Amino acid sequence: MRTSWVPGSEDPESDFPLGNLPYGVFSEAGGAPRCGVAIGSMVLDLAGVEEAGLFGDSTPLGFSEGALNRFMETGPQSWARVRDRLKELLAADGSPDLRDNSALRDRLLFPLDQVQMYLPIVVRGYTDFYAGRQHAFNSGSILRGPKNALTPNWPHMPIAYNGRTSTVVVSGTPVRRPLGQTKPAGSEMPLFGPSKRLDIEVEFGAVVGLGTELGQTLTVEEAWERIFGFVLLNDWSARDIQRWEGQPLGPFQAKAFATSISPWVVTRAALEPLRCAGPERDQPLLPYLQEPANYFFDVTIDAHLTPSGGKASRIVRTNTRHLYYSAPQLLTHHAIGGCRMQSGDLLGSGTISGPDKGSFGCLMEQTWGGRDEVTLENGGTRNFLEDGDTVTFSGWGEVDGRRIGFGTCEGKILPALERIGLGH
Amino acid sequence: MRTSWVPGSEDPESDFPLGNLPYGVFSEAGGAPRCGVAIGSMVLDLAGVEEAGLFGDSTPLGFSEGALNRFMETGPQSWARVRDRLKELLAADGSPDLRDNSALRDRLLFPLDQVQMYLPIVVRGYTDFYAGRQHAFNSGSILRGPKNALTPNWPHMPIAYNGRTSTVVVSGTPVRRPLGQTKPAGSEMPLFGPSKRLDIEVEFGAVVGLGTELGQTLTVEEAWERIFGFVLLNDWSARDIQRWEGQPLGPFQAKAFATSISPWVVTRAALEPLRCAGPERDQPLLPYLQEPANYFFDVTIDAHLTPSGGKASRIVRTNTRHLYYSAPQLLTHHAIGGCRMQSGDLLGSGTISGPDKGSFGCLMEQTWGGRDEVTLENGGTRNFLEDGDTVTFSGWGEVDGRRIGFGTCEGKILPALERIGLGH
Known part of the structure; x- marks a missing residue:
């Protein structure tokens, strides 16, 4: 393996050896x-x-x-x-x-x-998929019970919604607790106020390098060639707002206040040695989504929570190989209907959850809808995030004993705005 | 009333008298x-x-x-x-x-x-609301029956999803029939191919002139001041794709292939004489959404369908006063959770349907889910759009016997792409 003369590049803890170059x-x-x-x-x-x-x-x-x-x-x-x-x-x-x-x-x-x-890119469009099977099953189970957890379309195509490009922010940008409507159990009327169920979502973001013309379709292989690289992505979510607003048109305000990404885009080329096989399929995919090669990666992502003035606790360790749909499958499906894709489009994978609780990629799953608690290093607990909490993602794959890393994706929760002038 | 020296400006048929200036x-x-x-x-x-x-x-x-x-x-x-x-x-x-x-x-x-x-604006974000009560009731009835037509959140806030900015096109741009997954009744597996249920949606689009900072909230009155003007908007929709993909995260590919807008932005100032009272409320709104004044407009919108080589038939006549939530209410709700709004954001009203069938703003409602037929002038019929059909919206309000008009918003349906290279 070649080495570099640049300071720090031979440190085995470094995310950025010569093989990376994000x-x-x-x-x-x-x-x-x-x-x-x-x-x-x-x-x-x-x-x-x-x-x-x-x-x-x-x-x-x-x-x-x-x-x-x-x-x-x-x-x-x-x-x-x-x-x-x-x-x-x-x-x-x-x-x-x-x-x-x-x-x-x-x-x-x-x-x-x-x-x-x-922000490394001008984000032209931000699409948030739902491409992790365990997450879809867990969140579906919490909302609708295990029998109806996966909607019938789920095994056939990557389900997604368009997110808000204007609030994609770079790691380090503080995240303000959102205001919004919620309807707590037992309340006859909805309430307006700060979200009480603020959550993270551990995601892998694909950056589209080359777009398409209006109406141009892509095979999975062609889509792969157009993906420039990947970032860590935290799709901050207000679960109580989401629960109340989500039907029939999907998440809107619950996801619109902030989406954080890591500042470094790790290229597809750097991740090449980390390619791995995809999942076993529940059912065969339609031909347009079938993959001629392995388009998944063995990349570990950790999430740490640090209370204000406190100690960091690891709350998640998951891996992008748990995803069910690969990045080029997301892009192929996105473009197939005639949606014009652009250089700078960001495709979030959706929450990545592995089979065991420690690998569940959000607090809603870890606490099973807020029922359980996550225990922190200093003995504190969390159902959802508190003001002052900092959440830090890190991600890396290992190649010849060296890390191909993503740096960090971090945000600190600020208290909600005072509702001055809003009639409260 | 003042007059203009410019040719055509005193023609009573003109959309563009001195009082308009779009x-x-x-x-x-x-x-x-x-x-x-x-x-x-x-x-x-x-x-x-x-x-x-x-x-x-x-x-x-x-x-x-x-x-x-x-x-x-x-x-x-x-x-x-x-x-x-x-x-x-x-x-x-x-x-x-x-x-x-x-x-x-x-x-x-x-x-x-x-x-x-x-396109008159660089569309920064495109949000499609669902702010027409009759449309929400009709489409809910078709999908879930009249008892569960309106979701419980509907009377409390404007429901919406983020649309695709990259495929907002100016009037006159042809619209290609999209490819996608559908699952017809009786089919065990989903199919891939051209949409068979291509539809229009008659909407009123508000153009945000001045944005907000990340986390800045707006009262309804402040939101009103930031709206620059309005356009006619056709939210082309593939109903069969929408039906299959829509749960649990809402419409995605079914709306992503094209959204047409009129080239002229009629300003808020020009529409001032057309302001009218809003609807009676099912229930009082939360304070942040309450309106200190009338923010609705008496603007008629017609839709005509012209088959290839055929004669134009009026298929819809509706009016923006049928909306339940006003444009500044949409903007206030959008910004309240901390979503940064930008100059050039486009807020679609959602389909505008009046109380009677001729005022229903899409074919899905007019044909009640494709069950009935719409009869055209030449004796032809439609459940949904056919290749070669041109749909033309026009919109205007009347002030002192003159039209304050929007011109037209038009698109012609091209046949779906051949699926070369997609394994079919």
């Missing part, structure tokens, strides 16, 4: 947001690399933009070319162009802990 | 898309008016952009100032600056039938 958008103090790649404990300024001519005389790559969309639109061959070149520039046994040019190194490498990170 | 985006042959205002049978080039300094030394109004968003972001006071100035420039008894300058008139006025129209 893309994000950063700025250093006083600088403008631009694209970068994480390596070891540093971020490499890709706008600077492009400006210095180190990518050769290729067409413009758009790295000086404050989002990856322009680069993603250059397409899969360009993605591969840039990745190869970055490996050469960063490998200990690679090109001297950057490695041996200390002035350039000083100008283009910044310590990760000294930069600000931004 | 905004759109147009280009003449070889020109770039820019903002314009419709008056009589002409469009006035607002980029040219701005460039010629006829708005005075105000801050830039963004009329040379290919969308109204920049202008909308200048806010309600600016909207009022520009409207006043346009009235002066276009009134027979107004300013001579344009009226008496033939060179400028020739450069800035184009015949409506010789320009191309575009």
Whole structure:
């Protein structure tokens, strides 16, 4: 395995060895947001690399933009070319162009802990799927009982709803407890106020790199080629609002206040060694959804909860291989009806739950609808989130003893707004 | 009532008298898309008016952009100032600056039938509500029977789902019959193929002119001030796909292939004389949704169906006063949970149905789930749309014997794509 000369890249705890090279958008103090790649404990300024001519005389790559969309639109061959070149520039046994040019190194490498990170993409559309079988079964059981847990359509296609792009935020952005209507058991009229059942959802987000024309359809294989990479995604959910508003048109306000994603997009290429077989199918899928290869990944995702001033407790450990539908299946199904897909579309997997309780990807499942409690390290308990709680996702796969990691996806719960001027 | 010197503006059939002045985006042959205002049978080039300094030394109004968003972001006071100035420039008894300058008139006025129209706004978010009581009752009755027609939440808040912004198209764009999964009665497995139950939905679309910050809430009165105007909206729907996919997360592919809007945004100011009282409430609304004034409009909307090579038949005549929730109520509810709203957000009212069959705003209701037939002028019938059918919405209110009109919102059905490469 090749190694890198960049500080921190050989630390076995690092998420960002030479084999990873995830893309994000950063700025250093006083600088403008631009694209970068994480390596070891540093971020490499890709706008600077492009400006210095180190990518050769290729067409413009758009790295000086404050989002990856322009680069993603250059397409899969360009993605591969840039990745190869970055490996050469960063490998200990690679090109001297950057490695041996200390002035350039000083100008283009910044310590990760000294930069600000931004949303890596302009999110064009955000779709939240429901592609985890155990989660669909668990939440269906809690709401409708185990006999009717899975709706009849579920084994035949990835079920989804359109989420709200305007409230997709980057890790670190605080999350304000939402106001909304709820109707508690026993109450004759609905109430208006802060949600009392604030929850997380551990998800894997696929980033569409290349879109489609209006009416263009994609095979699963073609869809795979258009996926640029993946992020960790927390689909914050207000369960009491969701319960009351959800029929007949699905979740709306319960999911609209915030969706957090990790700042680093780990590319499909970096995850290649982690590909694994999909699930056994309940029933054969229709031909348009059948997969010619393995499109699932062995990626572990942990969620930790840290009370205000307290200690972090791991509350979830799950794995993306528990999903039932793969990312290219989501994209194929999405495009098949004539929906135009765009570079920067974000496809959430839906909550990822494994077979055992510790792997259930949200508090609603872990506490079985709020009935049970989750115990924290310091002895505290939770049914749902409290103000001041911080939830942190981390994700990684292991390749040759090294982590191909996603960094973290984190948010802290702020108390609900005072309802000034709303007639209360 | 003031009159205008512009050709066609005194024709009583015209949608665009001096009292209207709707905004759109147009280009003449070889020109770039820019903002314009419709008056009589002409469009006035607002980029040219701005460039010629006829708005005075105000801050830039963004009329040379290919969308109204920049202008909308200048806010309600600016909207009022520009409207006043346009009235002066276009009134027979107004300013001579344009009226008496033939060179400028020739450069800035184009015949409506010789320009191309575009989407008037960059659609930031598209939300489709379900704010018509008769429609909710009818469609609930068809699906669940009259006893369970309205879900318990319906009388308490505007129910909605997020639609797909990427497939909002301007009037005139053809609509391709979507492919998708359906499960016809009696079939054990779902089928894949073209939708057989393609439908329209007659809706009124509100355009949000000024957004909110993340977490900012709005009273109904504040929401009213932020609405820039309204368009006709056809929420094309594939009923068979919707039926099969719709549980538990709501419509997705059934609505994602196209949503058509009229090219002209009729402003809130133009509709001011058409304001009317809202409906009687089944139950009092929670305080945050209560209205301090009348926010409904007396606007008639017709839908005509024209078979390929055939004659137009009116299939719907309805009125926006049949809605149960007003546009500012939709916006208030949308923002109340912390969802960030943006300039260019489009809020569909949901299908507008009146009390009698001819006013039901979609074929599903008119044919009661496909059971009955709609008879066309030439003796043909329809349960749902056929390939080659053109559906045309028109909408207007009457003020002092003149129409304040929306022009048309039209689309022609193209046959479904061949399913090449999809394993069929």
